[in-house]
Amino acid sequence: MKKIILITIVLAMLFSITANAQTNVTELTGTIQASILDVDIPTLASFTINPNGPTFSSPDLIISNNSTMPVTLSISGFNNKAGSDNQFIEVGRDDKDWDNLGISQSSKYIHIAIGAKNPNEMGYIINREWQNDVSAHDVQAGTIECGSMAPFRNVTLKFTGEYGKAFQQTFTTTYDLMFLVSIME
Numbered sequence: 001m002k003k004i005i006l007i008t009i010v011l012a013m014l015f016s017i018t019a020n021a022q023t024n025v026t027e028l029t030g031t032i033q034a035s036i037l038d039v040d041i042p043t044l045a046s047f048t049i050n051p052n053g054p055t056f057s058s059p060d061l062i063i064s065n066n067s068t069m070p071v072t073l074s075i076s077g078f079n080n081k082a083g084s085d086n087q088f089i090e091v092g093r094d095d096k097d098w099d100n101l102g103i104s105q106s107s108k109y110i111h112i113a114i115g116a117k118n119p120n121e122m123g124y125i126i127n128r129e130w131q132n133d134v135s136a137h138d139v140q141a142g143t144i145e146c147g148s149m150a151p152f153r154n155v156t157l158k159f160t161g162e163y164g165k166a167f168q169q170t171f172t173t174t175y176d177l178m179f180l181v182s183i184m185e
Contacts, residue, residue: 038066039073039149039181047112051165058159060117063179065149070125070184075114076143077178078136085171088112090136098162106164112136112175113160116147123153125184133160136175148184 040063047058065071080088088110096109113135116124124130130147138144149155 035069035183036067037071037181037183039071040064040066041179041181045159045177047159047161049161049163051106051163051167054163054165056159056161056163058161061114061157061159062154063149063157064154065123065151068151070148070150072148072182072184073146074143074180074182075134075139075146075177076180077176078112078114078134078139079176080136081174081176084174086173088173090140092135092137093133093162095137096162096164098164101164101166103166103168106166109164110136111162113138114157114177115160117156117158121155123149123155125150130155143180 042061042063045058045061047056049056063073078090080086080090086107089108091109091111093111093113095111096105098111101109113133115132115134116130119130119132125148131144134144134146147155
């Protein structure tokens with residue numbers, strides 16, 4: 001008889017616990033703010049051509065990603081500025097025999113490019129190729145992705161150029177270089 005009473009009590013307790021159990025749902029709403037791009041790109045750069053060297057020289061261009069996320073840099077414009085003393089036609093590096101251009105050809109054609117000074121620099125994203133040479137000529141066809149930068153890092157870019165050696169006078173030419181910065185995919 002004790003067994004039957006004990007089983008009855010246990011069953012009664014089980015049913016009473018099950019009958020009183022409740023399920024509650026908590027709705028959790030989060031607000032996520034948009035990421036803010038914070039990238040410093042110098043607004044002025046210069047280059048000098050000394051055909052007597054021959055020498056193309058330019059200081060490094062340092063770009064800083066102050067953002068909390070990796071970003072991708074692209075070049076969407078690389079043009080000889082209207083009103084510049086000389087309007088070059090940008091061509092590919094191998095399109096001309098640069099050492100054998102005469103006066104008219106030297107002041108007409110140029111190959112100017114920008115690229116990574118050191119693709120192994122810590123600011124570059126590992127396993128994401130960085131372009132070593134994006135030329136003004138190539139950008140004329142459309143925007144070119146240069147590469148991606150890690151958060152809170154700098155990258156150093158360098159300019160290169162090919163040019164004729166026959167200039168009759170000293171002159172200044174100006175280029176507009178337009179960068180496009182986006183959050184890395």
